[in-house]
Amino acid sequence: GYNKVLEENRKLYNQVQDLKGNIRVYCRIRPFLPGQENNVTSVDYTDEETVAIIIPTKSGREGRKASMFNKVFGPSATQEEVFSDTQPLIRTVLDGFNVCIFACGQTGAGKTYTLTGPDDLKPDTMGVSYRALNDLFNISEERKNLMNYEISINMVEIYNDEIRDLLVEDGTSKILDIVNGSKKGINLPDANRIPVSSTDDVINLMNLCRKNRAMNDHSSRSHSFLTVHVFGKDVTLGTTIRGCMHLVDLAGNEKLDNPDDEATHIQKSISALGDVLVALANKSSRVPYKTCKLTQLLQEALGNQPKILMFVHVHPDIEEAGETLSTFKFVERFSTVEGGAGKSSDVRELKEQICYLKAALAKKEAGDP
Numbered sequence: 001g002y003n004k005v006l007e008e009n010r011k012l013y014n015q016v017q018d019l020k021g022n023i024r025v026y027c028r029i030r031p032f033l034p035g036q037e038n039n040v041t042s043v044d045y046t047d048e049e050t051v052a053i054i055i056p057t058k059s060g061r062e063g064r065k066a067s068m069f070n071k072v073f074g075p076s077a078t079q080e081e082v083f084s085d086t087q088p089l090i091r092t093v094l095d096g097f098n099v100c101i102f103a104c105g106q107t108g109a110g111k112t113y114t115l116t117g118p119d120d121l122k123p124d125t126m127g128v129s130y131r132a133l134n135d136l137f138n139i140s141e142e143r144k145n146l147m148n149y150e151i152s153i154n155m156v157e158i159y160n161d162e163i164r165d166l167l168v169e170d171g172t173s174k175i176l177d178i179v180n181g182s183k184k185g186i187n188l189p190d191a192n193r194i195p196v197s198s199t200d201d202v203i204n205l206m207n208l209c210r211k212n213r214a215m216n217d218h219s220s221r222s223h224s225f226l227t228v229h230v231f232g233k234d235v236t237l238g239t240t241i242r243g244c245m246h247l248v249d250l251a252g253n254e255k256l257d258n259p260d261d262e263a264t265h266i267q268k269s270i271s272a273l274g275d276v277l278v279a280l281a282n283k284s285s286r287v288p289y290k291t292c293k294l295t296q297l298l299q300e301a302l303g304n305q306p307k308i309l310m311f312v313h314v315h316p317d318i319e320e321a322g323e324t325l326s327t328f329k330f331v332e333r334f335s336t337v338e339g340g341a342g343k344s345s346d347v348r349e350l351k352e353q354i355c356y357l358k359a360a361l362a363k364k365e366a367g368d369p
């Protein structure tokens, strides 16, 4: 049956994950947009793992190197390239894993572009969320003789430490409460959760969500969550599994000269998330989830065999170098990548293991003992 495949798959996957730790950190450098071609850049990326930032100083220019990334995507990286690296990890939701994908960086650095895409969405420019769901639909179809999957999504935003539903028709929604510890793993019982089975379903719901976000006029100052719930039932044994994936578009973490309430909430919640990720990276037994709604909402997923992925976004303009450095400071704390020579061989090993895993799964699914 499927359970044995699952068990073996899990074991292998955990081995792969242990190679690099459970937190993978990617850097994506935004290109200059049309009309900005003559702007000066602060970014130089020498290889697939290192970014150099040039900072203007009174006495000239100073350079800083950051090498805490599993991989760096340059300005010409396509949406497909960015997604393909994360695909094996995302698929584990169907095996009952919890996956948390974050986009961080200052406003305008490309967070929404990575997770969702530009406003005039085309198949080429679809972001990680669409591609991830599409992948889940395809695989659940492939496995339909073994497993019966139900996939549903909810979308909320957190603004000033209050959670509101984004999947509402009339733009009005009440404040939602978190109930952690329910058997079904749904910690926002009052949020609208809608079954989805095609990319078109997802596009429609995302559009509704974008409309609601735009109406609020604080879209870049709130954290937005797309949460995918997966329930699977073994066709022969009747046993069930569930997995959950959060795709979190974090609020812009830029520093303001005169921080207001809104900015204070953002700073507090992002640094609370940092503390949680540090605790997880260190495999600490005490993880400080309670600090704010952002971390409370993630508690169930992060507390249970999580696969964590952080996309760190970099604005290319030299004017923004200071913000880039403070973004890097945030991720440096929990990045489990160690600099040095061993790194690329680790990555190679990881890739080999992933290939092996894929082959093993395909074999098992084809009915090979």
Ligand code: ADP
Residues within 6 Å of the ligand: 029, 030, 031, 033, 075, 105, 106, 107, 108, 109, 110, 111, 112, 113, 114, 117, 118, 119, 220, 252, 313
């Ligand atoms: P953020 O969500 O971090 O505030 P956005 O994703 O809205 O930033 O990006 C700001 C602008 O830059 C948008 O117009 C977006 O379409 C564009 N953009 C961001 N990243 C890319 C990219 N990799 N390629 C092309 N355009 C991009």
Ligand code: MG
Residues within 6 Å of the ligand: 108, 111, 112, 113, 219, 220, 249
């Ligand atoms: Mg955005």
